[in-house]
Amino acid sequence: xxxxxxxxxxxxxxxxxxxxxxxxxxxxxxxxxxxxxxxxxxxxxxxxxxxxxxxxxxxxxxxxxxxxxxxxxxxxxxxxxxxxxxxxxxxxxxxxxxxxxxxxxxxxxxxxxxxxxxxxxxxxxxxxxxxxxxxxxxxxxxxxxxxxxxxxxxxxxxxxxxxxxxxxxxxxxxxxxxxxxxxxxxxxxxxxxxxxxxxxxxxxxxxxxxxxxxxxxxxxxxxxxxxxxxxxxxxxxxxxxxxxxxxxxxxxxxxxxxxxxxxxxxxxxxxxxxxxxxxxxxxxxxxxxxxxxxxxxxxxxxxxxxxxxxxxxxxxxxxxxxxxxxxxxxxxxxxxxxxxxxxxxxxxxxxxxxxxxxxxxxxxxxxxxxxxxxxxxxxxxxxxxxxxxxxxxxxxxxxxxxxxxxxxxxxxxxxxxxxxxxxxxxxxxxxxxxxxxxxxxxxxxxxxxxxxxxxxxxxxxxxxxxxxxxxxxxxxxxxxxxxxxxxxxxxxxxxxxxxxxxxxxxxxxxxxxxxxxxxxxxxxxxxxxxxxxxxxxxxxxxxxxxxxxxxxxxxxxxxxxxxxxxxxxxxx
Numbered sequence: 001x002x003x004x005x006x007x008x009x010x011x012x013x014x015x016x017x018x019x020x021x022x023x024x025x026x027x028x029x030x031x032x033x034x035x036x037x038x039x040x041x042x043x044x045x046x047x048x049x050x051x052x053x054x055x056x057x058x059x060x061x062x063x064x065x066x067x068x069x070x071x072x073x074x075x076x077x078x079x080x081x082x083x084x085x086x087x088x089x090x091x092x093x094x095x096x097x098x099x100x101x102x103x104x105x106x107x108x109x110x111x112x113x114x115x116x117x118x119x120x121x122x123x124x125x126x127x128x129x130x131x132x133x134x135x136x137x138x139x140x141x142x143x144x145x146x147x148x149x150x151x152x153x154x155x156x157x158x159x160x161x162x163x164x165x166x167x168x169x170x171x172x173x174x175x176x177x178x179x180x181x182x183x184x185x186x187x188x189x190x191x192x193x194x195x196x197x198x199x200x201x202x203x204x205x206x207x208x209x210x211x212x213x214x215x216x217x218x219x220x221x222x223x224x225x226x227x228x229x230x231x232x233x234x235x236x237x238x239x240x241x242x243x244x245x246x247x248x249x250x251x252x253x254x255x256x257x258x259x260x261x262x263x264x265x266x267x268x269x270x271x272x273x274x275x276x277x278x279x280x281x282x283x284x285x286x287x288x289x290x291x292x293x294x295x296x297x298x299x300x301x302x303x304x305x306x307x308x309x310x311x312x313x314x315x316x317x318x319x320x321x322x323x324x325x326x327x328x329x330x331x332x333x334x335x336x337x338x339x340x341x342x343x344x345x346x347x348x349x350x351x352x353x354x355x356x357x358x359x360x361x362x363x364x365x366x367x368x369x370x371x372x373x374x375x376x377x378x379x380x381x382x383x384x385x386x387x388x389x390x391x392x393x394x395x396x397x398x399x400x401x402x403x404x405x406x407x408x409x410x411x412x413x414x415x416x417x418x419x420x421x422x423x424x425x426x427x428x429x430x431x432x433x434x435x436x437x438x439x440x441x442x443x444x445x446x447x448x449x450x451x452x453x454x455x456x457x458x459x460x461x462x463x464x465x466x467x468x469x470x471x472x473x474x475x476x477x478x479x480x481x482x483x484x485x486x487x488x489x490x491x492x493x494x495x496x497x498x499x500x501x502x503x504x505x506x507x508x509x510x511x512x513x514x515x516x517x518x519x520x521x522x523x524x525x526x527x528x529x530x531x532x533x534x535x536x537x538x539x540x541x542x543x544x545x546x547x548x549x550x551x552x553x554x555x556x557x558x559x560x561x562x563x564x565x566x567x568x569x570x571x572x
Contacts, residue, residue: 011138011139011140012043012052012053012054012055012138012139012140013050013052014043014044014046014050014052015041015042015043015044015050015052015054015142015143016041016042016043016052016054016056016120016139016142016143017041017042017043017044017142017143017144018039018040018041018118018120018142018143018144018145018148019039019040019042019148020037020038020039020040020148020150021038021039021040022036022037022038023037023150023151024036024037024096024114024115024116024150024151024153025153026153026154026155026156027153027154027155027156028156028158028241029155029156029157029158029241031160032097032098032099033097033098033155034095034096034097034098035062035095035096035097035098035114035116035153036094036095036096037060037094037116037118037150038094039058039060039116039118039148040058041054041056041058041118041120041142042054052139053139054139055123055138055139056120056121056122056123056139056140056142057120057121057123058118058119058120058121059092059118059119059120059121060092060093060094060116060117060118060119061074061075061091061092061116061117061119062074062075062090062091062092062096062114062115062116062117063075063114063115063116063117064112064113064114065112065113066112066113067112072115075088075091075096075114076088076091077089077090077091077092087099094116096114096116098155112154112155113152113153113154113155114152114153114154114155115149115150115151115152115153116149116150117148117149117150118145118148118150119142119145120139120141120142120145122138122139122140122141123138123139158239158240158241159186159187159237159239159240159241160186160187160240160241160242161184161185161186161194161235161237161240161242161243161245162184162185162186162187163182163183163184163235163245163247164183164184164185165181165182165183166182166247166248166250167180167181167182167219167231167232167233167247167248167250168180168250169250169251169252169253170250170251170252170253171253171255172222172253172254172255172307172308173254173255173256173257173258173260173307173308173309174223174224174225174226174254174255174256174257175222175223175224176222176257176307176308177220177221177222178220178221178222178252179218179219179220180198180218180219180220180221180231180233180250180252181217181218181219182196182217182233182235182247183217184217184235184245186237186240193237193238194217194235194236194237195215195235195236195237196215196216196217196233196234196235197214197215197233197234197236198213198214198215198219198231198232198233198234199231199232199233199234200221200229200230200231200252201229201230202230205219205221210222210223219231219233221252223252223254225254226254226255226256227253227254228251228252228253228254229251229252229254230249230250230251230252231249231250231251231252232246232247232248232249232250233246233247234246234247235247255308257308257309258279258281258308258309259279259280259281259311259572260277260278260279260280260306260307260308260311261277261278261280261285261304261305261306261307261311261313261345261570262275262276262277262304262305262306262307262486263275263276263277263278263285263287263302263303263304263305264302264303264474264484264485264486265292265300265301265302265303266300266301266303266474266476266482266484266485267299267300267301267476268299268301268476268477268495268496269299269476269477269478270476270477270478270480270482272482272484272485273292273300274292275484275485278570280311280313280570280571280572281572284569284570284571285304285569285570286567286568286569286570287302287353287355287567287568287569288355288563288565288566288567289320289355289356289357289370289563289564289565289566289567290357290565300355301352301353301354301474301493301495302352302353302354302355302568303350303351303352303353303474303485303493304345304351304353304570305345305348305349305350305351305489306345306346306347306348306349307347307348307488307489308347309347310344310345310346310347311344311345311572312342312343312344312345312572313342313343313344313345313570313571313572314340314341314342314554314570314571314572315340315341315342315343315374315382315551315568315569315570315571316338316339316340316567316568316569316571317338317339317340317341317372317374317382317384317402317566317567317568317569318336318337318338318339318372318384318401318560318561318563318566318567318568319336319337319338319356319369319370319371319372319383319384319385319386319387319399319524319525319526319543319545319561319566320336320355320356320357320358320369320370320371320372320386320387320399320524320561320563320564320565320566321333321334321335321336321358321369321386321387321399321561321562321563321564322334322358322367322368322369322386322387322388322389322390322396322524322540322564323358323367323369323389323564331390331391331392331393331394331395331396331410331411331521331539332390332395332396332539333358333367333368333369333387333388333389333390333395333396333539334368334369334386334387334388334389334390334395334396334397334398334399334407334409334524334530334539334540334542334559335369335387335398335399335559335560335561335562336356336369336371336372336384336385336386336387336398336399336524336559336560336561336562336563336566337371337384337385337386337398337399337400337401337402337404337406337526337542337543337544337545337556337557337558337559337560337561338384338401338556338557338559338560338561339382339384339401339402339404339545339553339554339555339556339557339560340553340554340555340556341382341402341547341551341552341553341554341556342551342552342554343374343381343382343550343551343552344550346376348488348489348490349376349377349489349490350376350377350489350490350491350492350493351374351375351376351381352374352375352377352493353372353373353374353375353568354372354373354375354498354500355370355372355565355566355567355568356369356370356371356372356373356386356525356565356566357369357370357564357565357566358370358386358564358565367389367390367521367522368386368387368388368389368396368503368505368521368522368523368524368525368530368540369386369387369388369399369524369525369542369543369564369566370386370500370501370503370524370525370566371383371384371385371386371399371449371500371524371525371526371527371543371566372384372386372566372567372568373449373498373500374568375453375492375493376492376550377466377468377490377491377492377493378452378453378465378466378467378468378492378493378494379451379452379466379492379548380426380449380450380451380452380527380546380548381547381548381550381551382402382545382546382547382548382550382551383402383449383526383527383543383544383545383546383547384399384400384401384402384526384545384561384566385399385400385401385404385406385417385418385524385525385526385527385530385542385543385544385545386399386503386524386525386526386542386543386566387399387524387542387543387559388406388407388409388415388417388503388521388522388523388524388530388539388540388541388542388543389521389522389523389524389533389539389540390409390521390539390540391409391411391414391520391521391533391535391536391537391538391539391540392536392537393411393537394409394410394411394414394537394538394539395409395410395411395539396409396410396415396521396524396539396540396541396542397409397410397414397415397416397417397523397524397530397539397540397541397542398417398542398558398559398560399524399526399530399542399543399544399545399558399559399561400417400418400420400526400527400542400543400544400545400558401545401555401556401557401558401560402545402546402547402551402553402556403420403423403545403546403547403553403556404420404544404545404556404557404558405417405418405419405420405544405545405558406418406419406523406524406526406528406529406530406541406542406543406544406545407541407542407558407559408541408542409521409523409530409531409533409538409539409540409541409542410538410539411533411537411538411539412535412537412538413533413534413535413537413538414533414534414538414539414540414541415444415446415504415521415522415523415530415531415532415533415534415538415539415540415541416530416531416541417523417530417531417541417542417543417544418446418523418524418526418527418528418529418530418531418541418542418543418544419528419544420527420528420544420545420546421527421528421544421546423547423548423549424547424548424549426448426449426451426527426546426548427448427451428450428451428452428465428466429450429451429454430447430448430449430450430451430498430499430502431447431448431499431502432447432499432501432502433445433446433447433502433503433504433505433523433529433532434447434504435447438497442505442506442507443504443505443506443532444504444506444531444532444534445504445531446502446503446504446523446525446528446529446530446531446532446541446543447499447502447503447504447528447529448499448502448527448528448529449498449499449500449502449525449526449527449528449546450465450497450498450499451465451466451548452464452465452466453465453492453493453494453495453496453497453498454494454496454497454498455475455477455493455494455495455496455497455498456477456496456497457475457476457477457478457479457494457495457496458475458494459494460479463494465494466492467492468490468491468492469491469492470490470491471487471488471489471490471491472487472491473485473486473487473491474491474493474495475494475495476495477495477496500525501525502525502526502528502529502543503522503523503524503525503526503529503530503532503540503543504522504523504529504530504531504532504540504541505519505520505522505523505532506519506520506522506532506533506534507519507520508520508536519532520532520533520534520535520536520540521533521536521538521539521540522540523540523541523542523543524540524541524542524543525543526542526543526544526545526546527543527544527545527546528543528544529543530542530543530544542558542559
């Protein structure tokens with residue numbers, strides 16, 4: 001066969017042949033997903049030994065399609081437009097990583113699938129000259145590179161449970177309900193349906209006379225046995241990757257009923273200030289007119305209640321003294337009425353205190369002192385009157401303690417003290433000075449506090465002035481619930497009209513000091529407001545006190561508080 005020449009080649013023959021070392025697999029995740037595929041390029045085993053050196057380069061490329069699409073697109077590092085992915089890396093490598101899978105209700109990524117295509121980038125033919133025969137420096141394309149794509153694998157996005165608010169330890173008295181709450185949601189795909197199961201001491205709770213909400217996000221439990229139990233909640237979701245998820249384990253502590261009072265401080269306009277509690281067995285709870293700055297915001301309201309049991313409290317209460325000499329006067333202001341009494345604080349019943357100061361509106365115009373008022377729900381229980389303003393040369397009258405008439409001012413033309421109403425005889429409907437129902441008016445005669453509150457929102461809902469609204473949050477004058485206040489007590493106080501700024505005041509005709517209107521020495525406010533002085537020399541009358549009969553008086557009298565701030569003190 002001498003007609004055929006013998007020629008040497010540098011090209012690897014009989015290959016390469018691509019095969020899989022490992023195929024990619026489906027991935028289920030709520031976050032980062034990684035797909036891995038590894039291929040190899042080899043030459044067949046033969047005799048004599050194949051001299052191929054395989055100088056080609058093995059490369060990879062990932063492809064994708066969404067849902068029912070019939071064609072695959074080539075992946076590139078970065079974003080996949082419209083798919084909600086933060087980024088793609090490894091699009092041309094053995095490891096494809098999908099970052100930042102979409103969250104929420106977007107379902108774009110559902111049905112996303114991938115495959116990996118390996119390829120041999122040939123080195124044929126040599127790149128340097130001269131080409132030396134027999135060096136086998138050249139490798140061509142793989143024999144099977146068009147039929148070696150990997151399996152098509154899918155990406156399944158599952159939701160993840162997230163707890164945003166954990167339950168907290170609860171301490172209650174025997175027989176009282178403790179409430180445990182958990183707030184949770186779903187990130188990623190899927191419905192927001194979460195299942196709850198609360199446990200007590202490690203065992204699943206079931207609803208009973210002492211347990212409710214065992215399979216809800218709010219769990220209530222009570223016990224008649226003193227002690228500590230543990231509580232937590234198991235959250236499950238049919239497809240969440242981290243289901244079940246458990247809350248923190250907290251304590252449910254049951255104590256013998258304590259001498260505990262809780263308090264809330266807010267304003268009738270809806271402003272919230274603070275809340276807290278005090279075990280009276282550990283010490284008294286006292287609030288002065290300047291404790292929460294009643295003087296700058298006289299509409300502030302103190303709510304006190306006993307959450308664990310009825311408490312027989314010893315209460316000391318006083319109205320505010322007038323400023324000495326009122327406004328631009330020299331005479332001494334009257335003192336605020338001062339009293340001590342016992343009152344049974346009924347469990348989970350609202351008690352409201354309005355504390356007087358020596359400024360308007362509680363202290364009225366003309367420097368008089370404001371009365372301090374105690375309500376059970378919407379009904380007046382006890383009042384201590386404020387002192388009357390002093391005149392240029394004469395004293396203002398002292399305010400009356402509980403069930404005590406207001407003191408008269410001194411000097412010619414002085415204001416009379418507010419009259420006393422017998423126990424339980426205070427009229428339902430009050431009035432401002434000057435006899436006005438809707439607002440204070442100038443006049444020499446003091447007004448009268450309403451026996452019950454006429455807040456426009458609740459009365460507009462059909463509730464009587466003295467009636468309770470049931471178990472509700474505290475509502476402001478505009479009919480908005482104050483979310484920070486508890487809704488676990490019976491309320492009857494109606495923010496708004498109450499006729500507490502009822503001390504009489506009279507503007508001095510034609511006079512103004514540095515542009516500010518001046519007044520004759522005014523009467524202090526109280527159950528009935530003191531009368532205004534008829535001139536600038538004499539003092540105004542003090543406001544009177546009152547009792548509806550629910551209090552057992554220890555001591556009471558005219559005056560007693562020389563501070564321009566009223567106060568209330570609770571003791572065992």
